[in-house]
Amino acid sequence: MSTLLLTGINSLVTNDPAHGGPLGELHDAAVVIDGGKIAWVGQRRDAPAADTARDLGGRAVIPGFVDSHSHLVFAGDRAEEFAARMTGTPYSAGGIRTTVAATREATDDQLTANVARLVAEMRRQGTTTVEIKSGYGLTVADEARSLQIARQFTDETTYLGAHVVPLDYADDPAAYVELVTGPMLDAAAKHSKWIDVFVERGAFDADQGRAILTAGIARGLQARVHANQLGEGPGVQLACEVGAAAADHCTYLTDADIDALASTGVVAGLLPAIEFSTRSPYPNARRLIDAGVTVALATDCNPGSGYSSSMPFCIALAVRDMHLTPAEALWSATAGGATALRRPDIGHLTPGAQANLAILDAPSYLHLAYRPGVPLITHTLIAGRSHPV
Numbered sequence: 001m002s003t004l005l006l007t008g009i010n011s012l013v014t015n016d017p018a019h020g021g022p023l024g025e026l027h028d029a030a031v032v033i034d035g036g037k038i039a040w041v042g043q044r045r046d047a048p049a050a051d052t053a054r055d056l057g058g059r060a061v062i063p064g065f066v067d068s069h070s071h072l073v074f075a076g077d078r079a080e081e082f083a084a085r086m087t088g089t090p091y092s093a094g095g096i097r098t099t100v101a102a103t104r105e106a107t108d109d110q111l112t113a114n115v116a117r118l119v120a121e122m123r124r125q126g127t128t129t130v131e132i133k134s135g136y137g138l139t140v141a142d143e144a145r146s147l148q149i150a151r152q153f154t155d156e157t158t159y160l161g162a163h164v165v166p167l168d169y170a171d172d173p174a175a176y177v178e179l180v181t182g183p184m185l186d187a188a189a190k191h192s193k194w195i196d197v198f199v200e201r202g203a204f205d206a207d208q209g210r211a212i213l214t215a216g217i218a219r220g221l222q223a224r225v226h227a228n229q230l231g232e233g234p235g236v237q238l239a240c241e242v243g244a245a246a247a248d249h250c251t252y253l254t255d256a257d258i259d260a261l262a263s264t265g266v267v268a269g270l271l272p273a274i275e276f277s278t279r280s281p282y283p284n285a286r287r288l289i290d291a292g293v294t295v296a297l298a299t300d301c302n303p304g305s306g307y308s309s310s311m312p313f314c315i316a317l318a319v320r321d322m323h324l325t326p327a328e329a330l331w332s333a334t335a336g337g338a339t340a341l342r343r344p345d346i347g348h349l350t351p352g353a354q355a356n357l358a359i360l361d362a363p364s365y366l367h368l369a370y371r372p373g374v375p376l377i378t379h380t381l382i383a384g385r386s387h388p389v
């Protein structure tokens with residue numbers, strides 16, 4: 001295995017507190033990659049020799065984005081639903097059933113091709129790790145195949161049989177919860193790291209959510225929750241009660257919810273592309289950070305509530321509309337996402353970490369929010385291997 005030296009880095013974000021500041025940023029820096037891992041970071045003048053060297057000509061290098069929340073296994077789209085929302089129709093979780101019908105109809109090859117297309121789109125925008133949920137199959141076979149397909153693209157797979165009660169069980173939601181915690185879990189568990197539930201009016205209540213998460217935990221899965229998206233509710237408290245890694249959305253929070261997140265260390269996953277695409281109010285990210293809550297930023301890429309695969313877009317929204325500093329937003333999109341996925345090996349560029357990084361056609365990470373909508377990522381490296389964009 002040969003070593004690679006990247007030099008000519010005007011700004012290197014390491015997320016290593018040892019280098020100071022909120023992001024451990026180094027200027028006029030260099031990185032050595034060996035065997036897919038970061039072997040060395042430091043000032044260019046101190047860089048050791050390597051088998052190959054590349055001069056990046058003053059670009060910025062950041063840890064690859066860790067997108068801790070997405071729903072990529074689906075067929076069709078809901079562009080008309082989006083257009084209707086923009087003229088005043090509110091978002092409703094009921095639209096999930098439209099995608100469920102299309103997904104059940106699709107072949108494995110069609111679903112796989114759609115995930116491949118979206119993952120490639122993410123790679124081009126600097127994402128090096130993505131969590132992918134099931135949740136548009138909602139039968140034993142369709143959830144199992146959704147997770148098998150997701151597994152081809154990531155280790156971070158999430159069983160979301162409890163996305164919504166499908167029409168075939170509309171008259172008997174209790175029977176659907178039995179299915180989700182019984183035969184469907186049996187079929188899904190071996191393909192999944194995580195279990196998730198949409199705790200919301202119109203989806204699952206706290207007792208159903210608790211039954212679903214504890215059944216998954218008993219099978220060795222780890223919990224994460226769709227919480228407090230459409231209104232205040234029990235999702236955040238349930239996530240804290242069961243020791244979930246993350247409570248995602250957090251659009252509507254009470255003081256008690258913020259206290260619970262801060263005291264338990266459950267990550268608040270903020271998904272600003274959803275507020276953007278549903279015209280909902282943005283969560284109060286400033287209050288969360290000031291209260292000591294760990295924040296992750298993720299896309300929640302899905303065909304209904306928000307169909308963006310772009311972490312740079314989320315960073316721009318977080319800075320402009322959620323009042324994070326550019327440094328807080330970048331940390332949340334990298335180290336925050338890694339914390340939300342319980343992955344100490346990613347989200348930072350320190351010796352021993354995975355060599356997952358993005359190279360920007362810009363002198364500093366500040367340009368991610370300063371130049372919204374501009375494709376600034378020139379290369380994405382995963383385990384040291386380049387995915388040219």
Ligand code: NIG
Nearest residue numbers: 096198226300302303304305
């Ligand atoms: O995270 N909230 C539930 N699930 C998705 C939306 C799914 C859809 O509308 O198709 C979300 O926003």
Ligand code: FE
Nearest residue numbers: 069071226300
């Ligand atoms: Fe989601």
